[in-house]
Amino acid sequence: MEAIATPTLVGLEKEGYNVIPTANATFLTMNRKGIRQLAHETLGLPTSNYRFAATRAEFDAAIAAVGTPCVVKPIMSSSGHGQSVCKTPADADNSWRISQEGGRAGGGEVIVEGFVKFDYEITLLTVRHAGGTTFLNPVGHHQVDGDYRESWQAQPMSESALKQAQDIAKKITDALGGYGIFGVEMFVCGDQVLFSEVSPRPHDTGMVTMISQDLSEFALHARAVLGLPIPKVTFYGPSASKAIVVEGDTTMVEFENLDEVLSEPDVQIRLFGKPFIKGHRRMGVLLARDETVEKALAKVERAYAKLKIKVL
Ligand SMILES: Nc1ncnc2c1ncn2[C@@H]1O[C@H](COP(=O)(O)OP(=O)(O)OP(=O)(O)O)[C@@H](O)[C@H]1O
Ligand SMILES: [Mg+2]
Known part of the structure; x- marks a missing residue:
């Protein structure tokens, strides 16, 4: 589902279909160019430095303009596909090659972004619903090769950083419009x-809300798009999630030792039932809740260590 014909959704909306959240939002977020230009050039939101490049010559010019280290991403890709860090100008060949081989809908135009040395990164889940806009507690996360591995809620933030994050999330989600949940990804450097x-739509790092809140990001999305009220979201306490990423080339994978995995209180597992693996694939998620974020993360790691994954 990396490449949806979003202009068709724009046409359907004109015919009266209800596209969630709006056809324009799906169109603009389908590729990195639309959303980056809206955020920075139209709304004036702070972002990393960036340039777009459609050819090798433009790419070299973009690397020179942004400087190294920088991050190279196909404008049509997700989950880290075709993405690389270009550490020095000598890495340019390699980064360009990776971007053009991008696998799922890689190749073509790229964005070159200045590498941000952030202290931490968050997803601010933001719900636009009939009663207004609701911000959930910030979700912190850890990514490996552009793919989420662990997330936690609530990420501690200074009052000023949280306020800026909410302002940014409000501006971008208002510009996209419609009802539903949005995962607004941000980098925090100092303040x-x-x-x-x-x-x-719901965000992978937001799966932690399946254990941290009375209404998960999915429940909130459903309520919002149905125009139902969301008078309150109850946060149950510090929580963590860990993606179950499996490598192989198979249609047969078994998960064992679940009695041990689930032996501690406030631990859950969700297995997605995906039919095959080629390379690496996220096959499920472990969830844990505890008194602090650190304890929740330690608990989810303990559960993960007990999980036996058999690739047949
Ligand atoms: N400019 C940057 N500076 C530093 N790190 C970055 C930068 N851009 C991306 N990253 C790192 O790579 C991760 C993935 O980047 P990004 O979210 O843009 O790609 P993605 O392929 O859309 O990933 P996903 O679909 O999983 O959200 C980020 O969460 C961050 O950890
Ligand atoms: Mg991302």
Whole structure:
């Protein structure tokens, strides 16, 4: 689902179909260019430095303009596909090659972004619903090769950083419009918050809300798109999630030792039932809740260590 014909959604909306959240939001967030230009050039939100490049010559010019280290991403890709860090100008060949081989909908135009040495990164889940806009507690996360591995809630933030993050999330989600949940990804450096990207739907790092809140990001999305009220979201306490990423080339994978995995209180597992693996694939998620974020993360790691994954 990396490449949806979003202009068709724009046409359907004109015919009266209800596209969630709006056809324009799906169109703008489908590729990195639309959303980055809206965020920075139209709304003036702070972002990393960036340039777009459609050819090798433009790419070299973009690397020179942004400087190294920088991050190279196909404008049509997600989950780290085709993405690389270009540490020095000598890495340019390699980064360009990776971007053009991007696998799932890689190749073509790229964005070159200045590498942000952030202290931490967050997803601010933001719900636009009939009663207004609700911000959930910030979700912190850790990514490996552009793919989320662990997330936690609530990420501790200074009052000023949280306020900036909420302002950014409000501006970008208002510009996209419609009802539903948005995952607004941001980098925090000291007291400065930079907008990175936004999903017009539930976010992978937000799976932690399946254990941290009475209404998960999915429940909130459903309520919002149905125009139902969301008078309150109850936060149950510090929580963590860990993606179960499996490598192999198979249609047969088994998860064992679940009695041990689930032996501690406030631990859950969700297995997605995906039919095959080629390379690496996120096959499920472990969830844990505890008194602090640190304890919740330690608990989810303990559960993960007990999980036996058999690739047949
Ligand atoms: N300019 C940057 N500076 C530093 N780190 C970055 C930068 N851009 C991306 N990253 C790192 O790579 C991760 C993935 O980047 P990004 O969210 O843009 O890609 P993605 O492929 O859309 O990923 P996903 O679909 O999983 O959200 C970020 O969460 C961050 O950890
Ligand atoms: Mg992302």
